[in-house]
Structure formats: structure tokens, C-alpha cells
Amino acid sequence: MCGICGFVGKVESQGIVLESMMQELYHCEEDDLGEYYWENGAMAFRQDEVVEVKGCHQPRVSDDGRLALVCDGVITNAKMLRKRLEAAGYTFRCGGDKEVILHAYEEYGEEIVNYLEGSYALVIWDRKEERLFAARDAGGGRPLYYALIGGRLAFATSLGSILAFVSFLGKAAMPTGGQEEEQYLPRGIYELAAGQDFRYEKNLLKLQCYCPEEIEQREQEDFENLHEMESQGEEVKKEAPEQKSGIFYYLLQRWKNRAGNRSIRG
Incomplete structure (x- = not known):
């Protein structure tokens, strides 16, 4: 189990x-803890040390120091994606899927x-x-909460972390407008939202x-690449085509019921 949290915006006593x-x-x-700070923001990661790949601790920072990543979850197609990125010239220093995410970005x-x-x-x-860029998988396997308060954004996989941020500021979280409020929050x-x-x-x-549509096209390419890898004698795990099509039908119906995009000022 693990979790992530952080904020963007000027606050006193960031630590x-x-x-x-x-x-x-x-x-x-025996937690594996990690923190990363910049001038007006910070992010952190906390995870059971046993399940983390040795040498692949978070937050992960790109070689040039430009990007910093925290992620709660597992990337199941990391092996396939890593092969693509290596072919594009990227070098990997450990075997963790979080390094794959960083290079993929x-x-x-x-x-x-x-x-x-x-x-x-x-x-x-x-x-x-x-x-700051944030994303949640289409299946909604991991939560991600956020709040916009006085020109600051806080995020976390734990609602309690968001409330701790709000409490520290000594303010009540104010509605930002332009969003439908979740009744339970x-x-x-x-x-x-998922996806x-x-x-x-x-x-x-x-x-x-x-x-x-782009996800489906990319998945089809991956499925075809699996056959190519198998022909070269590599052992890979694959899903039946009919299973994939069922997932994509489900996703397509989800997106048909969603708004395209929207912007909100904090």
C-alpha cells in the first residue's frame, strides 16, 4: 500500500x-518515504518498503532535473513500454515501472x-x-483528490491529507465554481474522475x-507487438482479443457520457 500528496502555491513552512x-x-x-520541494510547492510519497523495487524510490526525478514524479499504483504494460522507449534512445537505471512513466512523459x-x-x-x-500534470486510470483503481484554495492547489490519494492542508491554512475549502460538487466530499x-x-x-x-479511440489504437498496436515478441522467443503475458474489445466498449460508453474538457480558475 502507498500514497502520494503535495501542493502547488506559496505557503509558509513547506516542510x-x-x-x-x-x-x-x-x-x-518500515515505510519508504520520499519528499521533493521546489520554490512554491512540494510533493511526497509513502509506501511499504517491501514492495518497492530497490533503487527506484520516489519521488523520481528526471536526469536533467526538470521533471519530478509521484505515483500510487502499478503500470501493467511497463515491459512493453520500456522496450519502445529504449528503442527511442532512453536509458533505464532500475527495473521499476515508475521510471518508465517518467521517460514516457x-x-x-x-x-x-x-x-x-x-x-x-x-x-x-x-x-x-x-x-503540474495529474492523471487517474480509466478504471478508477486508485483515488486522487484535489482542492483549489486561494491560488493554491493541493492533491493527495488520501482525503485526510487534503483536509490537513486546508486546516493548516486556517481556511475552509471554498467552492471553485464550474464543477458539480461531490455530495460525499x-x-x-x-x-x-476515472479516466x-x-x-x-x-x-x-x-x-x-x-x-x-487513441487508447484502442495503441492497445491494438501493443497486441500485435506481442505476437512479434513471441515469434522471437520471448515469454509474454497476453489477453484475448475479445477481452480487449469488451474493455474498449466499456470505456467508449464511459466517455460518451462525459464532458469533453473544462477549465477552472482557483
Whole structure:
């Protein structure tokens, strides 16, 4: 089990704020903890150390220091994606799927959501662009909550972490407008919908749903590549075509009922 949390925006005592948020994440006696700070923001990761790949701790930072990633979840097509990225010239330093995510973002940018499979909630900070990108898998396997408060954005896989951030500011979370409020959440705090991502920069949050047609096309290419890998004698795990088509039908129906995209100012 693990969790992620963080915030963008100027706050006093960044370390204390992040620590209070981390305390609300799942934890046990032998946790793997990680923190990352920049001028006006921070992110953190907490996980049972036993399940983390050695040398692949989070937050993960790109070789040039531009990108920082925290992710709660598992990428099931990491092996296939890694082969693609290695062919494109990327070098891997460990065997973890989080390193695959980071390089995939360097290669595909925000289109990364059309390449990832699995159960995940991820957040990437781009130092150069001063932009935060977050995404949740289409199946909704991992939660991701967020709140916009006074020009600051907080995110976490734990609702308690968001409440800790709000409490530290000494303010009640205020509704941002432009969103339907979730009845089970405190006012002004939201859960990112399954199959949705957002970009946050210059105090503007843009929500969008990723395209099922692109996902289906990419999955078909992967399925065809599996046969090619098998012909070369590699052992790979695959799903039957009819299973995939059933998943895509389900996803397509989901997206037909969603709004295309929308922007919200905090």
C-alpha cells in the first residue's frame, strides 16, 4: 500500500505542511518515504518498503532535473513500454515501472495517458514550465483528490491529507465554481474522475478526459507487438482479443457520457 500528496502555491513552512499531509497517508513500521520541494510547492510519497523495487524510490526525478514524479499504483504494460522507449534512445537505471512513466512523459508529454495501462494515480511537476500534470486510470483503481484554495492547489490519494492542508491554512475549502460538487466530499474538495487528467499552471486548472479511440489504437498496436515478441522467443503475458474489445466498449460508453474538457480558475 502507498500514497502520494503535495501542493502547488506559496505557503509558509513547506516542510511542516507536507509532513502534516504525509501523516494522513497509509503508513507502517518500515515505510519508504520520499519528499521533493521546489520554490512554491512540494510533493511526497509513502509506501511499504517491501514492495518497492530497490533503487527506484520516489519521488523520481528526471536526469536533467526538470521533471519530478509521484505515483500510487502499478503500470501493467511497463515491459512493453520500456522496450519502445529504449528503442527511442532512453536509458533505464532500475527495473521499476515508475521510471518508465517518467521517460514516457518525456517522450509523449500529456499524451502519456494514451500509452499507460494499469491502476494508478500519478502527478508530475515540470520545473521549466511551472506546470503540474495529474492523471487517474480509466478504471478508477486508485483515488486522487484535489482542492483549489486561494491560488493554491493541493492533491493527495488520501482525503485526510487534503483536509490537513486546508486546516493548516486556517481556511475552509471554498467552492471553485464550474464543477458539480461531490455530495460525499467536503465543500470545495473534489475527486478526479476515472479516466480524467488535469493540467495546472498559472493558477488555472484544466480538466479533460483522454480519448478512447487513441487508447484502442495503441492497445491494438501493443497486441500485435506481442505476437512479434513471441515469434522471437520471448515469454509474454497476453489477453484475448475479445477481452480487449469488451474493455474498449466499456470505456467508449464511459466517455460518451462525459464532458469533453473544462477549465477552472482557483
